Amino acid sequence: MFTEKMEKAFNEQIKWELYSAYLYLSMAAYFDSLNLPGFSKWMKAQAVEETMHAMKFYNFINERGGKVDLEAIDKPPTEWESPLAVMEYALNHEKEVTRRINNLMELAQQEKDHASQIFLQWFITEQVEEEDSFGSIVAQMRLVKDSPEALFMIDRELASRNIDFTGLTQEVQ
Ligand code: FEO
Numbered sequence: 001m002f003t004e005k006m007e008k009a010f011n012e013q014i015k016w017e018l019y020s021a022y023l024y025l026s027m028a029a030y031f032d033s034l035n036l037p038g039f040s041k042w043m044k045a046q047a048v049e050e051t052m053h054a055m056k057f058y059n060f061i062n063e064r065g066g067k068v069d070l071e072a073i074d075k076p077p078t079e080w081e082s083p084l085a086v087m088e089y090a091l092n093h094e095k096e097v098t099r100r101i102n103n104l105m106e107l108a109q110q111e112k113d114h115a116s117q118i119f120l121q122w123f124i125t126e127q128v129e130e131e132d133s134f135g136s137i138v139a140q141m142r143l144v145k146d147s148p149e150a151l152f153m154i155d156r157e158l159a160s161r162n163i164d165f166t167g168l169t170q171e172v173q
Helices: 005-034 036-063 083-110 115-145 150-158 166-172
Strands: none
Touching: 005 036, 005 083, 005 150, 036 150, 036 166, 083 115, 115 150
16 A cells, blocks of 8 residues: 555655756756866766656656655755765765665555565665766776876766666656
8 A cells, every 4th residue: 555654755755866866967067167078968867867766756656546746856056176076975965865765665664565665676776876886986086086187088988878868758658
């Protein structure tokens, strides 16, 4: 059974996923202002992915007979000290998202809501990937410290990430 508590918590998570999209778009704008198009493209791709995550929750709430209730999204930060500071901020943000997904799983267990537990398993796996991808970039950047040449190379590497709309398209059909 999809309880009111679960519905409220899932609606709250829609807000978090959309805030994540907003945050990453703000980071993309910061990178654009520094003329780092690869970092910017990577963040835009991430923002699309976060919107897809929000839509997964949106669809699941509807499928369970609940009601989607959108909440206000906070303004994200717009300035950081350095590109490294941005990626560290993003990594910490993903850790917070992981904590929230784990809390949702615990709630679904308490509510004996098996369908929600199965649904949330996808997000638990996804969060491992998310922390790993942000963590790898942070590790690389810490290694090269303030070298502009290395930053330029990382920027070129990040530019190879495609903005993949497939998942989002599937969720909005
Ligand atoms: Fe939707 Fe990056 O977590």
